[in-house]
Amino acid sequence: MSEHQSNLPADPKQWVADLEAIWQAHDGVKAGQGFTEDAVQVWGINQRQSGPELAERPAKWFAYAKDLKITKKYIAHSNDTIVASWNSVYTNPETGKKTFERGIEYFVFRGGLVAEQHAWQHSWADGEDGAGSNFSTD
Secondary structure, three states: OOOOOOOOOHHHHHHHHHHHHHHOOOHHHHOOOOOOOOOEEEEOEEEEEEHHHHHHHHHHHHHOOOOEEEEEEEEEEEEEEEEEEEEEEEEEOOOOOOOEEEEEEEEEEEEEEEEEEEEEEEEEEOOOOOOOOOOOOO
16 A cells, blocks of 8 residues: 555545534444454553444443533544544433543544544543643543
């Protein structure tokens, strides 16, 4: 494959918009598709999921965060990577509090499918105010 040949879907911005629509619809089946057979998702302290566990993750998340509202924003792309951010809010079923999240993720593609997904996020409960902090170690 040449250095300039793309592994991405035809329109990276539309791919992010379509991904947002799938997540807004809480469609666990569609959200779990589009990965290579050996795809891996990495987040947090090098936590990883792959295989059936990765494909089932969105449906489990939608069952947990039943009132999830999420927006995703296209940021950039290269010949094999799309970068996006997100903002979301949902009711934490354990605490009953609204939980807010901001995150960024990148997707590495191979043959038009996601081979790697890496994500970083920050979450906070309604009423928590970090405005007085100059930095966070969370």
